Amino acid sequence: MTELDTSRDTDVCGTGTHVFDDAVALVAADAHRYTGRTHPAYANMVGPFGGITAATLLRAVQQHPEVLGVPLSLTVNYCGPLADGEFEIVARPVRTNRSTQHWSIELSQDGAVTTTATAVFGTHRETWSSTEAVAPDAPPAQDVAQQSLPEFIAWSRNYEMRFVEGAVPGPETGENPDSTTTLWVRDTPPRPLDFAALTALADVFFPRVFLRRGQYMPAGTVSLTVYFHADEHALARQSDASVLATARSQHFGKGYFDQSGELWSSDGELLATTHQLVYFKG
Amino acid sequence: MTELDTSRDTDVCGTGTHVFDDAVALVAADAHRYTGRTHPAYANMVGPFGGITAATLLRAVQQHPEVLGVPLSLTVNYCGPLADGEFEIVARPVRTNRSTQHWSIELSQDGAVTTTATAVFGTHRETWSSTEAVAPDAPPAQDVAQQSLPEFIAWSRNYEMRFVEGAVPGPETGENPDSTTTLWVRDTPPRPLDFAALTALADVFFPRVFLRRGQYMPAGTVSLTVYFHADEHALARQSDASVLATARSQHFGKGYFDQSGELWSSDGELLATTHQLVYFKG
Numbered sequence: 001m002t003e004l005d006t007s008r009d010t011d012v013c014g015t016g017t018h019v020f021d022d023a024v025a026l027v028a029a030d031a032h033r034y035t036g037r038t039h040p041a042y043a044n045m046v047g048p049f050g051g052i053t054a055a056t057l058l059r060a061v062q063q064h065p066e067v068l069g070v071p072l073s074l075t076v077n078y079c080g081p082l083a084d085g086e087f088e089i090v091a092r093p094v095r096t097n098r099s100t101q102h103w104s105i106e107l108s109q110d111g112a113v114t115t116t117a118t119a120v121f122g123t124h125r126e127t128w129s130s131t132e133a134v135a136p137d138a139p140p141a142q143d144v145a146q147q148s149l150p151e152f153i154a155w156s157r158n159y160e161m162r163f164v165e166g167a168v169p170g171p172e173t174g175e176n177p178d179s180t181t182t183l184w185v186r187d188t189p190p191r192p193l194d195f196a197a198l199t200a201l202a203d204v205f206f207p208r209v210f211l212r213r214g215q216y217m218p219a220g221t222v223s224l225t226v227y228f229h230a231d232e233h234a235l236a237r238q239s240d241a242s243v244l245a246t247a248r249s250q251h252f253g254k255g256y257f258d259q260s261g262e263l264w265s266s267d268g269e270l271l272a273t274t275h276q277l278v279y280f281k282g
Numbered sequence: 283m284t285e286l287d288t289s290r291d292t293d294v295c296g297t298g299t300h301v302f303d304d305a306v307a308l309v310a311a312d313a314h315r316y317t318g319r320t321h322p323a324y325a326n327m328v329g330p331f332g333g334i335t336a337a338t339l340l341r342a343v344q345q346h347p348e349v350l351g352v353p354l355s356l357t358v359n360y361c362g363p364l365a366d367g368e369f370e371i372v373a374r375p376v377r378t379n380r381s382t383q384h385w386s387i388e389l390s391q392d393g394a395v396t397t398t399a400t401a402v403f404g405t406h407r408e409t410w411s412s413t414e415a416v417a418p419d420a421p422p423a424q425d426v427a428q429q430s431l432p433e434f435i436a437w438s439r440n441y442e443m444r445f446v447e448g449a450v451p452g453p454e455t456g457e458n459p460d461s462t463t464t465l466w467v468r469d470t471p472p473r474p475l476d477f478a479a480l481t482a483l484a485d486v487f488f489p490r491v492f493l494r495r496g497q498y499m500p501a502g503t504v505s506l507t508v509y510f511h512a513d514e515h516a517l518a519r520q521s522d523a524s525v526l527a528t529a530r531s532q533h534f535g536k537g538y539f540d541q542s543g544e545l546w547s548s549d550g551e552l553l554a555t556t557h558q559l560v561y562f563k564g
């Protein structure tokens with residue numbers, strides 16, 4: 001993976017591509033088949049950051065010649081660990097309607113499926129609109145101190161994080177009655193937001209159980225869903241500004257917890273809502 | 283479908299099975315293949331009630347000889363209309379781990395896929411637990427008047443509904459600034475709750491846009507996700523009592539809206555959280 005390691009130092013202003021684009025890059029093998037490779041810059045404790053895997057699956061659909069419109073929803077199921085190295089994605093347009101298209105996607109490595117997904121793409125129409133959710137209270141991004149996740153979480157070094165509420169617990173933090181984390185977050189080096197990057201951001205929250213218990217423990221996303229409210233114009237308006245991301249859990253128990261989150265533009269537009277079910281041990 | 287129509291009058295106390303069980307009944311055709319049939323008692327405006335389809339897909343996994351544990355999460359994508367009559371379900375265990383199992387499921391009719399789904403099943407472990415969501419305020423079910431959806435929505439006649447907040451709009455209701463509906467709901471005739479019935483209940487909410495706009499318009503679920511927090515003991519405790527169901531939207535626009543909901547036991551236990559993306563025209 002030497003050739004990928006060097007791209008860690010390139011940025012959008014340099015001669016190379018952004019490291020995010022390297023990480024989600026796919027090569028078309030045949031009609032529905034793509035090959036990719038895990039990127040060390042997006043490594044997690046075991047295997048890659050779930051957000052980069054989700055973004056890569058979305059990319060497979062986006063670069064498929066038959067794709068219709070833009071992402072409306074995506075569900076990714078993390079079935080088993082993805083090892084460092086090459087992988088294969090099969091993305092199948094299962095059904096194409098006039099304004100929506102349904103996809104089934106599988107990521108496998110050495111013949112074993114590690115990730116399954118379904119996606120709905122489609123075209124937008126002008127309709128009545130209303131945002132009922134309310135963005136969390138937060139000072140402007142530049143007024144909030146940067147704070148990183150621990151250094152050993154490689155993928156987090158690609159994100160500029162400014163925690164407004166519920167930062168990652170330290171050794172003395174103790175238990176917290178509320179699982180809410182709110183942060184300003186964007187790619188670093190900055191990169192204009194697109195659907196793939198927004199998908200990765202949907203998984204940017206550290207496990208809520210860490211916050212509640214005030215300690216780290218084994219935990220991993222089992223299933224992730226993203227509903228895309230943004231269209232391409234909203235993404236263009238946002239560009240590389242920080243996104244206001246917030247998430248909290250409804251229930252923890254019997255080895256699992258859920259999480260619901262919102263991703264807001266810097267101008268207060270709801271870009272996506274996202275939900276996940278997470279495994280934990282502790 | 284004459285033979286199915288007669289079952290409409292049977293109940294759990296009679297000689298036949300409950301109409302819900304008739305509606306989700308499947309016959310195993312080969313290793314991963316099942317055949318079923320739409321049931322007129324669960325008809326919606328176009329095709330069957332989405333909740334009964336979701337429940338039927340869950341049932342396919344539950345009666346598969348290789349199933350491991352109980353449902354943890356389910357995502358169903360409604361790709362195209364299901365016509366009255368026979369259908370086929372293929373349910374494939376994509377990956378089986380020590381404590382979780384991942385499923386890919388497709389429902390098709392005359393060779394065309396109408397519904398795709400993924401499910402995660404698994405075993406529960408005793409862990410730390412906490413419910414952070416708060417059940418909506420509601421008087422006991424028996425103190426709330428029964429109120430039906432309009433008669434032409436056939437499936438709704440299988441549910442006893444008692445609206446606490448946000449009932450289906452009438453001709454004079456007008457717009458509503460809040461999309462929240464909260465109701466006590468259970469199968470009628472009463473039937474002990476199981477995972478399939480809980481799955482169907484996750485889709486029991488009429489489209490939130492009707493409530494906001496104070497009028498009916500074309501609308502249909504595109505993708506539905508259910509996270510199961512209940513285990514079999516919680517379902518047994520609940521039995522055939524009414525479930526307190528609540529749902530609201532975060533955002534409406536460009537032809538789609540999302541919905542997040544919670545299903546609470548009569549004793550205030552969170553049985554499931556559920557999310558969906560819905561198409562609308564208006």
